[in-house]
Amino acid sequence: MSAQDAVAALKRLGLPNYEARVFVALQELGAGTAQAVSDRSDVPRSQVYGAADELAERGLVEVVESSPKEYRPVDLATARDLLTERLDRERSRAFENLEAIQATGSDHSKGQDVSTLRGRQPIDDRIVSLVEDADAFVVLVAPEGDSLSERVTASLRDAAARGRRVTVLTADRSVNDRFADDPVQVVVMSEDNPADFAGRALMVDDSTVLLAVETDDDPLGEEAMWTADSRIGGILAQFMQSGMDSGTDHEDAGE
Known part of the structure; x- marks a missing residue:
């Protein structure tokens, strides 16, 4: 990692630009005067004093009372x-403030709109939320066992325990074992099923759907759209x- 990369990383951790540059320069020097730090960091000497004093306030720098002063x-x-x-x-402070100002009236996470999400965890969060709101039935298409996080699995079990009709469609037979002791119907589709899995899909009742696909070019790994x-x-x-009726009919015919 270069000094520039180290500065960028420290800025992401919350240090202002000059403080990050002074701190990295001191790591390279071991110790130094304001002039030496300025020469190494390209921070104006007049600005080094303030940045170094702020670093000292944070406990990140010692001030050596010499002449000239060193850091x-x-x-x-x-x-x-x-x-x-x-x-x-x-x-913690940021999220406490956000919780304090969060809208407490109507629930803006539900409604007539279509929303998109990126990232496995946010998508799992939304799946769990939609499953919790189910009134009658839940159908989840999970191509592989890895498609089912522990939180999503738990939400499906809870929905079934509340009397909702819960079905999981998958191509992974191990999913059967996961729900062996639960009132969750698992339908394992064969590899030659014409209803190929493009990704995860959720249907709750008659008018709530979430569709998710993996994205190799996206560092977050998955993208979804949903509407409730x-x-x-x-x-x-x-x-x-x-599509599910067609797939299960095909399965029945092949038996």
Whole structure:
């Protein structure tokens, strides 16, 4: 990693630009005067003093009372702990503030619109939320066992325990074992089933649908669209039901 990369990483951890550059320069120097730090970091000397004093306030730098004054970085392990603690505090404070101002009126996560999501965890969160809202039935298309996280699996079990009709369609026979002790119907489709799996899909009741596909060029790995209690959800649900009926009929005919 270059000094520039180290500066960028420290900025992502919350250090301002000059402080990050001064801290990296001190790591390279071991200790140094404002002039030496300025020469190494390209931070104007007049700005080094303020940045170094801020770093000292954070506990990341020692001030050597010499003439001229010198600065020395603390041990890297100590710096790591201090920055991690600071990041945790800021993260907690940020989300406490967000929770305080979060809309408490109508639930804007549900409605007639179509929304998109990126990333396995946010998509799992949405699947769990939609399953929890089921009134009658849930159908989840999970091509492989890895398609079912522990949270999604638990939400399906809970829905079945509440009397909802829960069906999982998969090409992975191991999914059967996962629900062996639960009132969840698992339909294992054969590899030659014409209803090929493009990704995960969820249908809840008659008008809530989520469709997800893996994206190799996306670092988050998966992208999804979903709609709840909407006309387009009803249309998509009919298409899903038709495809599933065709697939299961094909399975029955092959038996």
